[in-house]
Amino acid sequence: MPVSSILFMALAAVMVLVGLLIVAVAEGYFYAWGLMLAAFGLFYGYGIVKRHYDAKDRAAH
Numbered sequence: 703m704p705v706s707s708i709l710f711m712a713l714a715a716v717m718v719l720v721g722l723l724i725v726a727v728a729e730g731y732f733y734a735w736g737l738m739l740a741a742f743g744l745f746y747g748y749g750i751v752k753r754h755y756d757a758k759d760r761a762a763h
Contacts, residue, residue: 703754711750717743 721740728736 707750707754711747714743714747714750717746 718740721736721738721743724736724739725733
């Protein structure tokens with residue numbers, strides 16, 4: 703996995719953590735924003751990992 707992908711995965715993990723911290727202390731719209739930030743971080747990290755394994759699978763065939 704390239705170094706850039708690892709850095710972006712770390713960024714996605716930070717997004718998830720910040721989103722969860724916002725959810726822990728916020729109310730109302732800010733609470734919803736924290737949930738959306740955490741969800742985006744999860745899906746973004748998943749996309750990075752999926753792209754890596756898709757490329758690996760393509761190279762094997």
